[in-house]
Amino acid sequence: MPAAIPDLVTMLRELIASPSISCSSADWDQSNLGVITKLETWLSDLGFRTEVMPVPGHPGKSNLIATLGMGPGGLVLSGHTDTVPCNSELWKSDPFRLDERDNRFYGLGTCDMKGFFPIAIEAARRFVDQPLRQPLIILATADEESSMSGARALAEAGRPKARYAVIGEPTSIKPIYMHKGIMMDVVRVTGRSGHSSDPSLGASALEAMHGVMGELISFRRELQQQYRQSDFTVSVPTLNLGCIHGGDNPNRICGRCELEFDLRPLPGMSIDVLRESIHKRLAPLQQPYGVKIDVDELFPGIPPFQNSRTSELVRTAEQLTGHQAEAVAFGTEAPFLQGMGMDTIVMGPGSIAQAHQPDEYLSHDQINPMVGVLEQLIQKYCLHGTTDA
Numbered sequence: 460m461p462a463a464i465p466d467l468v469t470m471l472r473e474l475i476a477s478p479s480i481s482c483s484s485a486d487w488d489q490s491n492l493g494v495i496t497k498l499e500t501w502l503s504d505l506g507f508r509t510e511v512m513p514v515p516g517h518p519g520k521s522n523l524i525a526t527l528g529m530g531p532g533g534l535v536l537s538g539h540t541d542t543v544p545c546n547s548e549l550w551k552s553d554p555f556r557l558d559e560r561d562n563r564f565y566g567l568g569t570c571d572m573k574g575f576f577p578i579a580i581e582a583a584r585r586f587v588d589q590p591l592r593q594p595l596i597i598l599a600t601a602d603e604e605s606s607m608s609g610a611r612a613l614a615e616a617g618r619p620k621a622r623y624a625v626i627g628e629p630t631s632i633k634p635i636y637m638h639k640g641i642m643m644d645v646v647r648v649t650g651r652s653g654h655s656s657d658p659s660l661g662a663s664a665l666e667a668m669h670g671v672m673g674e675l676i677s678f679r680r681e682l683q684q685q686y687r688q689s690d691f692t693v694s695v696p697t698l699n700l701g702c703i704h705g706g707d708n709p710n711r712i713c714g715r716c717e718l719e720f721d722l723r724p725l726p727g728m729s730i731d732v733l734r735e736s737i738h739k740r741l742a743p744l745q746q747p748y749g750v751k752i753d754v755d756e757l758f759p760g761i762p763p764f765q766n767s768r769t770s771e772l773v774r775t776a777e778q779l780t781g782h783q784a785e786a787v788a789f790g791t792e793a794p795f796l797q798g799m800g801m802d803t804i805v806m807g808p809g810s811i812a813q814a815h816q817p818d819e820y821l822s823h824d825q826i827n828p829m830v831g832v833l834e835q836l837i838q839k840y841c842l843h844g845t846t847d848a
């Protein structure tokens with residue numbers, strides 16, 4: 460008989476009370492081991508085989524793979540353990556204390572996405588003493604909100620292996636079969652400063668950056684003519700010139716200028732190929748402007764994701780939820796799980812509109828329906844062991 464574990468709300472309260480912010484800025488970044496340890500304890504008490512996998516090169520960060528049953532197929536229920544940073548002064552209640560009001564649970568990570576774990580565990584509970592024909596795997600990852608180092612390490616290790624995967628990001632329990640990717644890069648232009656009265660005394664990084672911006676904007680125009688996917692609200696790839704810093708004085712030739720931009724590719728576009736094209740377009744500007752131009756990634760990027768609209772899991776999720784599969788604009792770990800051969804969707808409780816906001820919440824009315832959908836998926840893919848292969 461499996462040991463008793465806390466009820467759903469107690470688990471949610473404990474996870475929210477265990478801070479696990481991940482951030483590219485070291486001032487904010489925290490370990491996720493508090494959350495991993497709690498999940499590992501509950502899942503092993505339920506009879507799962509658990510494995511905590513430290514993320515190489517990222518001290519204090521681990522993934523957790525918890526497995527019930529055995530077999531070549533099975534179902535992964537995946538969530539990330541980290542949250543974004545928060546501005547507690549903008550919250551009505553303490554972001555690290557679960558607060559229940561207006562039929563909602565408030566707290567940092569309630570919808571994005573610590574709340575998914577108690578729901579997945581609640582669904583799994585029913586099956587712990589049943590003979591599963593295929594494994595049920597609960598996967599908890601590190602650093603989704605920053606570098607995706609957790610998902611990258613799993614992809615590198617080729618683990619876990621299963622036939623199907625559901626990533627419980629907040630989609631209001633609608634199946635998502637496609638999302639855009641994202642890359643963020645910085646262009647650094649190095650010229651030579653000098654007295655503005657004689658242009659020959661320097662090489663203006665600002666003027667060269669004007670050329671860079673022109674190139675990036677024409678590149679965007681070409682990409683938008685070439686690629687279109689009408690299932691997205693914004694049907695073309697986007698490129699946003701996000702911030703620029705350069706120069707110090709009107710009477711000085713600008714010696715250095717930096718521009719940061721993001722580019723959101725559609726499925727079918729490769730981040731590596733995009734970076735290569737940007738490099739090829741910007742490099743020829745160096746000689747005429749007399750400057751050096753470097754382009755560096757701010758993070759490695761998230762590839763776009765697309766599953767077949769008619770895959771077994773997409774069709775099943777559509778039937779169970781009564782919602783047609785949709786496309787969303789935010790990036791997830793889906794391309795990494797799909798890359799390991801799993802039929803993957805994104806589908807979870809809560810709304811993305813509440814994520815990354817003060818007073819983030821999970822509505823009570825999202826909980827039981829999500830538990831129900833997961834129970835039916837576990838029944839189909841683990842208990843009955845449908846592989847559809």
Ligand SMILES: [Zn+2]
Pocket residue numbers: 539571572603628629
């Ligand atoms: Zn998330």
